[in-house]
Amino acid sequence: MLKKYHYFLIGILIGGLLIYSIEKLRSDTGKPNLATAAIVSNQQPNNQSIKGYPLPETMTFAGESVPLDRIDVRERLDREIQVNAFWHSNSILLIKRAQRWLPLLDSILVANDIPRDFKYLAVAESGLDQVVSPAKAVGFWQIMKGTAGDMGLIVNKQVDQRYDPVRSTEAAVKYLKQAYEKFGNWTIVAASYNMGMSGAASVIDNQRASSYYDMVMSEEPSRYVFRILALKIMLENPANFGFDIDQSYLPEALTNVIVDTNVSSWNDFAEEYGTNYYQLKRHNPWIRTYEMSVKPGQKFEVKIPVKK
Structure with a gap:
């Protein structure tokens, strides 16, 4: 019984000292430090709110309409917009890199009669960085070694043209042209870049699907085109997402x-x-x-x- 009473007194003493420390710190500095801020914040209502980013009413990819009148399509696009736009550090880097690299990719695509929107596919693949995937896909366009040879790229111990932004884009152009000859639909072409031409063809045949938006796929390809769409929206209108970037990575001489x-x-x-x-x-x-x-x-x- 005595021990419980002692503990009670000790608790009162500690609580009093804590309150005194907070008030003393406020009087000295005008605001609590990080250690006390958490305690104080738990006692105050949070007046800040987080708002999601809006979806466009209409949009196209490579000249093909995105059926945003469908609830499922809007929700799938909404997921990718929120995921990518709220990843602020990554989004800022993408916006900065886009100023250096997208005009170059755009010029190669246009010169080869490939829709300009496909430059956002490279953004989705690599973030415009010379990355290597766990599957050993390389560069802006994440090209596998076997595919590189088929597309005319040199890959050996001394040279790997998958790392060359120009040569790798030219190789991607060859793939995109072949895929369009096969499918006749640019949105499905974009999906096939992730799942392969045979994979896309198999889904279309098995499901009698005529549109990417009606294809039942595993999570990665089912999100792939929507990720490209979200990146297109964000990079074309970064200010609409609250990004104010003063210093982008510009091309060098x-x-x-x-x-x-x-x-x-x-x-x-x-x-x-x-x-x-x-x-x-x-x-x-x-x-x-x-x-x-x-x-x-x-x-x-x-x-x-x-x-x-």
Whole structure:
């Protein structure tokens, strides 16, 4: 009984000291520190609210209408908009990288009669970063090694053109053209980039589906096109999502040097053009070692930074 009374008194004493500490800190600084803020905040109502981002009333992908009059389509798009737009750190980086890379990808797509919206597919695939997936897909367009060879890219120990934004985009163009010849629908072409042409064809045949929006698929391909749509909406109108980006990653001044003979040392090559290996690799990530053997008839375009 005595022990319980002692504990009661100790509790009162600790509570009094805590209240005194909070009030003393407020009087000294005008506001509580991080340790006391949590205690105080639990005693005050939260007047802040979090609002979701709105969906567009209408939109298209590659000139094809997105059926936003359907509840299921709106909910699937809504999921990807909220997930991507609320991932603020990633969204800011995407907006900054887009200023550097999307005009380049756009120009290659247009020159090859591919709808411009497919540049957002590259954003969905890699975030416009030279990433390598767990399945060993590489670069902006996440191209597998076997597919790279079929699309005319050189991949060996010294060179991997999947890391070249220009060459890899040209390879993606070849795939997109082949897929469109097969399906005749750009939205299904986009889906097939994720699930493969045979996978898309199998779903269409088994389900008698004529539209991507009516195809029953596993989660990744079922979300894939909607992720592209969400990124298109966000990157075309970042201010509508509250993003105010002052300093984007703009294209750098580069000059092209054609290499059609062996390079015994990329270090020596870089020094010859007034730069270093680091800068050479930064602008030519397809260079994988310190030297390069060039077969007869091969030509490589090496980008060199222009001195200010």
